[in-house]
Amino acid sequence: SRGLMAGKRGLVMGIANNRSIAWGIARACAAEGASLALTYQGDALKKRVEPLAEQLGATVVGHCDVTDPDTIDSVFDECGRLFGGLDFVVHAIAFSDKDQLDGRYIDTTPDNFDKSLFISCYSFTAIAQRAEKLMTDGGSLLTLTYYGAEKVMPHYNVMGVAKAALEASVRYLAVDLGARGIRVNALSAGPIKTLAASGIGDFRYILKWNEYNAPLKRTVTIDEVGQSALYLLSDMGRAVTGEVHHVDSGYHVVGMKAVDAPDI
Numbered sequence: 001s002r003g004l005m006a007g008k009r010g011l012v013m014g015i016a017n018n019r020s021i022a023w024g025i026a027r028a029c030a031a032e033g034a035s036l037a038l039t040y041q042g043d044a045l046k047k048r049v050e051p052l053a054e055q056l057g058a059t060v061v062g063h064c065d066v067t068d069p070d071t072i073d074s075v076f077d078e079c080g081r082l083f084g085g086l087d088f089v090v091h092a093i094a095f096s097d098k099d100q101l102d103g104r105y106i107d108t109t110p111d112n113f114d115k116s117l118f119i120s121c122y123s124f125t126a127i128a129q130r131a132e133k134l135m136t137d138g139g140s141l142l143t144l145t146y147y148g149a150e151k152v153m154p155h156y157n158v159m160g161v162a163k164a165a166l167e168a169s170v171r172y173l174a175v176d177l178g179a180r181g182i183r184v185n186a187l188s189a190g191p192i193k194t195l196a197a198s199g200i201g202d203f204r205y206i207l208k209w210n211e212y213n214a215p216l217k218r219t220v221t222i223d224e225v226g227q228s229a230l231y232l233l234s235d236m237g238r239a240v241t242g243e244v245h246h247v248d249s250g251y252h253v254v255g256m257k258a259v260d261a262p263d264i
């Protein structure tokens with residue numbers, strides 16, 4: 001096949017349904033000729049991921065819950081058998097108890113802090129450990145982050161702390177893996193209505209606020225995040241590592257935000 005991703009073998013983790021950011025990235029990679037392996041979390045999502053995989057000619061390599069390391073090993077073993085190696089991995093996984101994505105950060109419980117940081121940050125490192133072994137010819141690791149890592153966003157709370165840790169881990173992993181030609185980057189996506197986002201309080205308000213204040217005066221789509229991912233996953237980004245790249249209609253550069261939306 002031809003295209004920017006021709007000959008590249010990738011694992012995409014984090015598709016829940018056809019609104020997932022990981023689905024936008026998988027679709028963009030497949031359109032450019034990548035061979036893809038997809039995972040799902042639990043039987044409920046298996047039913048959604050299987051038909052999506054079929055649309056792309058991708059292989060479902062199994063259930064992966066990052067809190068169970070055996071399931072991480074098993075999907076990477078499966079990728080090894082399927083492809084004989086890997087060129088890229090997309091990590092689009094995050095979790096926090098919904099009742100803590102509302103109100104004040106200060107009320108975070110130790111249990112939810114552990115769980116949120118483990119699933120949303122440590123899992124990327126756990127995945128990098130496995131990916132390193134399969135990326136014998138270099139590679140590209142990509143995770144998804146949000147502006148709430150840099151600045152306080154209403155209701156984002158412990159997830160903002162987890163994303164800050166995730167962005168720091170991108171830089172440490174980039175140094176650890178650089179000598180092997182493995183690049184590590186993050187895309188910082190603007191708000192998009194997905195399953196995970198529906199857990200965040202007042203999300204509609206956040207979307208509107210972005211629409212009125214971003215330089216491009218609009219929000220972003222999963223396809224646009226996918227197109228940006230191509231740059232970091234393909235050889236176009238071969239000199240880029242340790243980077244957090246914003247795909248947010250420019251929202252993050254605006255210092256003085258002024259909303260003129262009549263309905264806000």
Ligand code: NAD
Pocket residue numbers: 013014015016017019020021022040041045064065066067091092093094095119144145146147188189190191192193194195196197
């Ligand atoms: P989504 O709900 O479609 O995807 C989240 C995925 O995380 C799901 O597929 C879910 O199965 C997976 N997941 C959660 N816990 C897991 C676990 N223990 N093991 C394995 N998988 C697990 O939502 P999304 O918005 O596409 O989220 C993808 C990534 O993008 C997340 O990291 C999210 O924080 C990030 N992000 C989202 C937005 C947004 O506004 N939607 C903005 C910036 C960054």
